[in-house]
């Protein structure tokens with residue numbers, strides 16, 4: 422709740438976006454919290470806050486635990502935050518209990534997990550995993566500013582990114598506690614979820630080009646209305662996403678539409694739709710990708726419109742590692758807590774760190790499945806259970822030589 426006080430005053434909800442001033446200030450607060458928990462804190466070249474608790478055997482590989490503290494516009498108080506504050510609490514509890522881990526413990530507050538104005542999500546976790554490319558850094562926002570200049574302005578050192586790379590051989594495993602952002606746990610009446618996999622996402626910008634004309638004088642059969650075509654695209658994405666077997670978890674959305682010239686008395690000359698498909702089944706997403714291209718080509722011909730699809734990203738699904746899942750299950754059994762295995766439809770920093778080491782995630786409930794809104798809520802008792810589960814899992818994995 423204290424962290425949620427850092428918010429952008431001119432935005433709804435609990436907004437704290439990556440390059441905002443409140444986010445910058447909030448991270449000084451997170452840093453202090455890390456230090457108070459006994460962590461040695463550094464800010465890496467990307468701008469990730471990393472706290473370290475030394476282990477008994479410094480030569481052993483590290484157990485990393487983390488999440489993010491930025492929000493979407495109009496966001497809530499739990500998405501990401503429970504993972505960072507929860508990881509700090511785990512470190513604090515270990516020290517307070519006079520315990521010492523064998524492995525070093527890393528607590529990470531990854532920079533900017535939510536999609537930013539440069540159209541990129543998971544900045545910090547991409548960077549440690551070596552997946553923040555030069556192309557990403559040169560991406561412009563709508564004003565023409567590049568990601569690299571925004572990073573420089575906020576004290577990051579993009580030229581030294583290689584120094585911030587995490588080395589797979591130095592990592593034991595990665596764990597992330599997160600809110601579910603869906604309602605499966607609540608419906609099952611279970612407080613703790615063991616994540617099986619993180620959905621892959623294919624995103625496209627579909628540009629529909631027609632011809633702008635006077636809306637009063639151009640007859641219906643003379644029009645090449647780009648927005649009417651884009652409206653069909655929206656429904657096609659919905660139809661394609663509904664085509665799946667019983668129990669399928671695939672989804673498809675058009676979340677943004679831009680119309681130009683954008684006047685009530687002009688037939689739209691161009692429309693752009695931002696579409697995405699997500700699933701933990703790689704074949705399904707790939708299949709939707711191809712199906713969309715086919716139906717859109719048919720639509721273009723039928724309506725005499727130009728349609729181009731630019732696939733801006735294609736992230737494959739990421740499975741959580743068997744070893745970490747098993748450790749989480751055992752930890753929950755040890756706590757006498759029932760659990761539910763479930764996939765994550767949302768992407769997370771964990772999906773990037775998974776390229777480096779065994780990864781696992783623990784979910785706690787989101788009331789009514791609400792997230793990315795001010796109503797986002799998880800009961801304090803459920804947060805506490807999540808932290809207890811995270812701690813128990815860390816202690817279990819610490820005793821293992823390999824995950």
Ligand SMILES: [Zn+2]
Nearest residue numbers: 489500501534
């Ligand atoms: Zn999140």
